[in-house]
Amino acid sequence: MITSATALPNDHTLTADLAVIGAGPAGIVVSLEAARYGFDVLLVESGRQKFDPDIQNLAEAAEMDPALHSPMRLTTRRQLGGTSVIWGGKCVPYDEVDFDYRPFMSDAQWPVSYDQIVPYFQRACDWLACGRATFDTTRMPHLPPSLVPGFADGDTMASTLERWSLPTNFGREYRDVLRRSARVRAVTGLTCTQVVCREGYPEVDHLSCRNLGGKHIQVRARAYVLACGGLDTTRLLLASPGPGERPLGDHSGHLGSWYMGHLEGVIANVRFNTAPRSTIFGYERDIDGTYIRRRLTVSRKAQLAEHLPNVAAWLANPELADPRHRNGVLSFAYLMLRSPLGRLMAPDAQRLSLSGEEVPGSPYGGAERGSVRQHMLNVSRDVWPVARFAVGFGSKRFLPQRRRAAGFFVYSKENSYPLQYHGEQAPKRDSQVTLTGERDALGMPKLKIDLKFSAQDVDGIIRTHHLWDTCLRESGLGHLEYLSADPESTVWSRAGGGFHQLGTTRMAARPEDGVVDSDLAVHGVSNLFVASSSTFVTSGQANPTFMIVAFAARLADRLKKVLPDLKPTSCD
Ligand SMILES: Cc1cc2nc3c(=O)[nH]c(=O)nc-3n(C[C@H](O)[C@H](O)[C@H](O)COP(=O)(O)OP(=O)(O)OC[C@H]3O[C@@H](n4cnc5c(N)ncnc54)[C@H](O)[C@@H]3O)c2cc1C
Numbered sequence: 001m002i003t004s005a006t007a008l009p010n011d012h013t014l015t016a017d018l019a020v021i022g023a024g025p026a027g028i029v030v031s032l033e034a035a036r037y038g039f040d041v042l043l044v045e046s047g048r049q050k051f052d053p054d055i056q057n058l059a060e061a062a063e064m065d066p067a068l069h070s071p072m073r074l075t076t077r078r079q080l081g082g083t084s085v086i087w088g089g090k091c092v093p094y095d096e097v098d099f100d101y102r103p104f105m106s107d108a109q110w111p112v113s114y115d116q117i118v119p120y121f122q123r124a125c126d127w128l129a130c131g132r133a134t135f136d137t138t139r140m141p142h143l144p145p146s147l148v149p150g151f152a153d154g155d156t157m158a159s160t161l162e163r164w165s166l167p168t169n170f171g172r173e174y175r176d177v178l179r180r181s182a183r184v185r186a187v188t189g190l191t192c193t194q195v196v197c198r199e200g201y202p203e204v205d206h207l208s209c210r211n212l213g214g215k216h217i218q219v220r221a222r223a224y225v226l227a228c229g230g231l232d233t234t235r236l237l238l239a240s241p242g243p244g245e246r247p248l249g250d251h252s253g254h255l256g257s258w259y260m261g262h263l264e265g266v267i268a269n270v271r272f273n274t275a276p277r278s279t280i281f282g283y284e285r286d287i288d289g290t291y292i293r294r295r296l297t298v299s300r301k302a303q304l305a306e307h308l309p310n311v312a313a314w315l316a317n318p319e320l321a322d323p324r325h326r327n328g329v330l331s332f333a334y335l336m337l338r339s340p341l342g343r344l345m346a347p348d349a350q351r352l353s354l355s356g357e358e359v360p361g362s363p364y365g366g367a368e369r370g371s372v373r374q375h376m377l378n379v380s381r382d383v384w385p386v387a388r389f390a391v392g393f394g395s396k397r398f399l400p401q402r403r404r405a406a407g408f409f410v411y412s413k414e415n416s417y418p419l420q421y422h423g424e425q426a427p428k429r430d431s432q433v434t435l436t437g438e439r440d441a442l443g444m445p446k447l448k449i450d451l452k453f454s455a456q457d458v459d460g461i462i463r464t465h466h467l468w469d470t471c472l473r474e475s476g477l478g479h480l481e482y483l484s485a486d487p488e489s490t491v492w493s494r495a496g497g498g499f500h501q502l503g504t505t506r507m508a509a510r511p512e513d514g515v516v517d518s519d520l521a522v523h524g525v526s527n528l529f530v531a532s533s534s535t536f537v538t539s540g541q542a543n544p545t546f547m548i549v550a551f552a553a554r555l556a557d558r559l560k561k562v563l564p565d566l567k568p569t570s571c572d
Pocket residue numbers: 021022023024025026027044045046047074075076077078079080081082083084086087088089090091092190191192193227228229230232233236347349350499500531532533543544545546548
């Protein structure tokens with residue numbers, strides 16, 4: 001059932017076996033899985049079923065460096081479905097190496113092994129509708145064997161791939177399931193403003209929730225899961241007094257620290273010496289129609305030997321905004337994105353960055369934009385390819401009701417493609433979020449965001465490119481061509497974040513090393529759990545949502561075991 005908070009009386013108390021806060025991918029998966037195990041679930045969502053700008057404003061931070069972090073209105077969505085309402089849909093798992101102990105990665109140590117999370121990959125694929133849990137082209141005989149003829153995996157690998165969901169908007173996909181569910185009650189337009197502990201006990205007593213109409217609602221349950229997204233989960237804990245003097249979950253001073261995202265951008269083109277037509281530069285389809293894409297990565301052995309972070313890269317388009325590409329299709333796409341129709345075509349962040357605006361944390365932006373006339377000239381030179389693209393891509397992207405083309409890539413007859421990297425940011429304690437004295441419309445303190453990249457992050461991107469270049473040259477298959485004499489400055493200038501929010505409630509085996517334990521329970525608080533990328537210890541090369549969903553499914557299994565032993569806090 002889905003209810004709006006406006007339909008509830010003021011000072012009302014809602015009860016359930018399990019209360020889940022936040023109806024993004026994490027919250028919806030935990031709720032529906034727990035319901036399947038027979039528990040009554042209350043799912044509290046700040047947003048409504050439709051977008052409400054006043055509610056979205058509640059997410060805005062008070063302070064941050066606008067050159068380093070995008071505003072929350074571009075990076076999160078307060079609405080049923082959470083940020084999946086506006087996400088891209090790329091699904092990538094973490095690799096084995098991400099769970100290895102790598103002393104060079106700030107001594108970070110996962111309390112969960114790769115083997116413990118792999119069994120949840122197929123369940124994550126099912127929730128995300130991204131096909132089968134196969135991320136390796138060598139296990140997919142229907143595909144051509146290699147990125148370019150003759151390429152064989154060694155230190156540089158080209159056999160791993162990313163999958164694309166519908167893209168799955170969890171609000172739209174699971175709204176009817178939530179509506180019909182006899183076990184889940186979703187309440188929209190209700191924001192949890194504080195987690196309140198039982199006086200003198202290390203356990204949550206209730207949640208204090210409010211709406212913009214001035215109502216106050218209490219929530220009581222046996223157990224509580226915070227699934228408010230990476231930064232808002234951390235903010236809620238910071239705003240909630242713990243059993244001691246410190247905020248809830250801040251028993252060892254880690255809450256809010258270790259904030260990570262990814263580094264993304266382009267510093268080089270890859271030029272292949274092979275037949276241009278045989279390069280696999282775009283999307284492929286799996287046997288069930290799922291869009292997939294190959295990437296370049298570095299083997300686990302080479303990463304560990306060279307002390308490299310985990311970085312992936314794929315063949316990309318030249319910057320749309322810069323007409324010097326002289327490509328009519330790219331100019332057409334650019335003009336469409338800048339037109340009034342652009343808002344219907346891509347989420348704001350993507351639309352703005354693709355059309356040349358600086359959006360920190362996005363791979364594009366800041367390109368030489370050129371005039372509309374120059375772009376029109378490109379289009380006029382390529383009328384037929386543009387018409388074919390408009391019909392072909394348009395019908396794959398905008399007509400299908402479910403699985404839509406994730407994007408498009410243009411062929412290069414020079415066999416040269418921008419290599420777009422997506423790389424790991426090393427955890428650093430002083431990269432952090434804290435509370436300020438400024439409050440939102442519900443009285444919650446707003447965040448100060450201080451995301452910090454390091455020379456190690458930049459150096460990792462550069463050295464990974466050198467490794468790829470060396471491997472391509474040694475095999476005679478190609479080489480990299482750097483776009484500037486100072487690629488390091490380019491990596492620094494593109495470093496930014498907000499779209500992937502990791503690390504600020506880090507998982508650790510011991511309470512002194514983090515906020516939650518390996519089962520995502522807040523250390524020392526028996527009935528409080530976190531389902532979010534904020535629990536991730538390292539950031540890897542992967543966008544986070546696939547792993548968020550895998551960990552959410554694992555948490556539901558954990559709750560199945562522990563919930564029956566937890567007593568409802570309403571029984572006092
Ligand atoms: C433009 C864009 C593109 C992206 N593309 C990709 C991609 O291709 N692949 C990928 O893996 N990731 C991508 N991401 C990131 C992805 O969207 C997030 O990782 C994912 O949505 C996180 O899921 P979540 O459930 O943890 O949090 P969210 O989806 O953010 O959901 C959190 C929910 O909690 C609610 N909430 C917050 N605070 C409270 C409160 N106090 N009380 C009640 N409710 C609250 C919010 O309203 C929201 O509905 C993208 C993000 C953006 C912005």
